[in-house]
Amino acid sequence: MDPKAFHKISYGVFIVSAEGSDHKAGCVINTLTQVTSSPMKLSIALNKNNDTLEVIKEAGTFSAVVLKEDVDLGLIKIFGFFSSRDKNKFESISYKFDDNNNPYPAGGIVAQFSCRLCDSLDVGSHVICIGEVTDANLVSEDPPLTYADYHSKKGGATPKNSPSYQEGTTGYQCTVCGYIEETDDLPDDFICPVCGKDASYFRKL
Ligand SMILES: Cc1cc2nc3c(=O)[nH]c(=O)nc-3n(C[C@H](O)[C@H](O)[C@H](O)COP(=O)(O)O)c2cc1C
Known part of the structure; x- marks a missing residue:
């Protein structure tokens, strides 16, 4: 098996987030996909070790934002390389609340979705969560960041909890x-x- 074949799959870069009973959580993902249009549903794959999965399950809803091409790498650093268990990731950024009262980053995004968690599938290291979109907002006409550009132009890395990380x-x-x-x-x-x-x-x- 040639691991480089997996590098040819294109993805965007997103942040999913939710507010639980005692804290806010959110993390960077590259695994958001629209799966249906009627009703509109998205899927996201979250590592079982990620706090964001626990908080989304508790909240029963989540917010998802599409990052823009020129997003500050610092936002990806905060949301992609630290855990919400150890750090309030929202304290150093400007953020808004969606219609489900979930926080989401206000800057560096081109679109925002509010979702109701309607299904989940345990696939081993990760859980695929299905969200029914209850609201969608186009924030900017700027181009979205692709996972390929994150690597090639921004020199980005992938932490172990991403499904795209390769041993x-x-x-x-x-x-x-x-x-x-x-x-x-x-x-x-x-x-x-x-x-x-x-x-x-x-x-x-
Ligand atoms: C570019 C990039 C893509 C990532 N993709 C995913 C993903 O699809 N699923 C996932 O569970 N984690 C992914 N991660 C890792 C999480 O963002 C990271 O483990 C985060 O620290 C988890 O935070 P939490 O414990 O607050 O949920 C990705 C990270 C980066 C930087």
Whole structure:
């Protein structure tokens, strides 16, 4: 099996979020897909270790936003590399509430969906959640960020909880925060997008 074949599947980059009884949760995903149009339903795949899955199950609803091409990488860093169990990801960003009272990032997005969790399927490491769309808003006509551009233009990495993460990933890993830069050569002036350490803190995988 050639793992590079999986790199030819195109995805967008999204943030899904919800508010539980005691905290807000949200995480970056690349696995949002529209599955039906009547009624309008979306599917998302969430790792069982992710706090966002627990909070969405508790809330019974969730918000999903489509990130824009020139989104600040800092937003992906906060929502994609930390857990809502340890950090209030919303405290440092501007956010709004959808019609289900779920918070969602206000900046760096091109569209927002409010969803009611109507089904879920355990597929092993992840749970596929089906959301019926109760509201949809076009926020900007700017182009959305693709997963391919996130990697090629923004130098992004994929953490282990993403279904697209592949065991045996090669590259350089930050010895401080664990961030993996998937590249053959790490430039000397490279700065970790997660914890800000320089290239000397990275080790080759
Ligand atoms: C580009 C990118 C794509 C990701 N895709 C997914 C995904 O589809 N499903 C998932 O469960 N996690 C995905 N992740 C990982 C989660 O965002 C990450 O594990 C996050 O820290 C979970 O936070 P939480 O514990 O607050 O839910 C992705 C991360 C990045 C940066």
